[in-house]
Amino acid sequence: MGDSLFRFYSIRGTPTVLIAQADGREIDRVVGYGSEPERFRQQLEQAYQGDFTYLKISQAYEADSTNLETIARLAYKCEQRDDYAGMSRLAEKLMQDSEKAKITRVPLGSNQEVTAYEYGCYAQILSHPRKLLTFREEFPQSPLRGNVLYMLDAAARNPKKKREALEVYSELLKPEPKSRSIARRYILLCADLDTCAEAALEHLNAFWPNGPGDDFQLQEAQVSLLLVQGDEAEALEIYGPAYAQAWADSGNAYALNAYAWFWALKGRNLGDAENASRKALELDDNHMIWDTLSMVLWKQKRYAEAIEAEVKALQLAGGKNADYEQRIADIRAEREGK
Known part of the structure; x- marks a missing residue:
């Protein structure tokens, strides 16, 4: 080739x-x-x-940015590349002439064809999460129907769209109360937004009566929701010193680091988070764990130690990491009261 x-x-x-x-x-x-x-x-x-590679479609779009089939194909390629910003921008162009878009057929694969309008409605879920509900009603047989939750997931990663996405997950649970997949998405987003703790925990207990098990994301969500409710004792019983000790005994540096990072972000249980982070370093001396230790120390306002740990993280990362460099600057600024 x-x-x-x-x-x-x-x-x-x-x-x-x-x-x-x-x-x-x-x-x-x-x-x-x-x-x-x-x-x-x-x-x-x-x-x-x-003939329909990303490069050739991009070149065709540069030559004629008004062709609806080309726009839809390029939006589809953006979706495959996880370029949701590009996909969303192209979706708006597709919908500028909705009547023409409704009669423009677009082959997306060997056995998949939709109208440009249909793809535009699908892609608009990124910027208008509630359109997922109308898309399902308008296109009940769409080959894109199975992917709409991925679009909603992508929308939920946009800080400005999180609450609207949460409302849609909640709406989806009404006709599909037994959908574990939707319930999990709803629970995780509730925890991310520190809201709807009671409802989210009800869903969690209904679907996972014995707890989240080895689903670390769901476990951290459960603990976050308990903290929102003020149940810190129960949160620590689930995800506290005993939990960290079990992972220390098994030599799992990844789990210890995730545990320490979680509590650093919460600004609680910092003493145990520091112990977990230092134990993780004994098991695996890498830059991500030093970064976590720095965050834990920073939350305790131990600025000099936090900077020292972050500098170590930067060194182990090869001396160049924008996130670590920014963290050092932020810690110094807070220490100096800026």
Whole structure:
């Protein structure tokens, strides 16, 4: 394939390959390849040689930015690349002439075709989460219907859209009260926003009566919601010193670091969080754990120690990390009362 470069990574847990030219321009991405080497090679060849690669569609868009089929195809490629900002921007262009969009057919794959209007409505969920509800009503047979929750998840990562997304998750639970997937999303977002603790805990107890188990995200959400309710004793019983000691005994530095980071963000249980962070460093001396220790020390207003720990994190990260550099500046500014 000439001077093409390939990079393997994962998106939503699915193996993915990025194909780029030697000059760095992205050609396309292949998602969800199978285990058969020959079939995988065929997919790569098709992506490299095909008429509808990201590169060729981008070039077509540059040549004519008014063609609705091209706009929809490019928005679809943005979705595959997790470029939700680009997808949202293109969705607005699709909807500028909704009547024309309704009669413009867009093939998105070998067996998937929608109208430009349908794809525009789907993509608008990113900027208008409540449109998920109307999309389901308007397009009950849409091949995109199975992906709408991913769009809502992406919208929920936008700080300005979190509360609207939470309202939609709540609405979705009414006709689908037994949906564990929707309940989990609702619980996590309630915890993120420190709101609706009682309702979220009711859902959690209904779906996970024996607790979240090894679902760390859900466990931290449960503890956050208990703290919102003022049940700190119960929160520490679930996610406190005994929990940290169990992971220390098993030598799990990752779990100890996650535990310390959680409590650092909450600004509580800081003594035990520091112990957990230092134990994690004994197990694995890496920059992320030093960064966590710095945060724990900073929350205790031990500024000199916090800066020292963050400098160590920066050194282990190769001497260049924008987040760590900013953290050092922020700690110094707080220490100096700026």
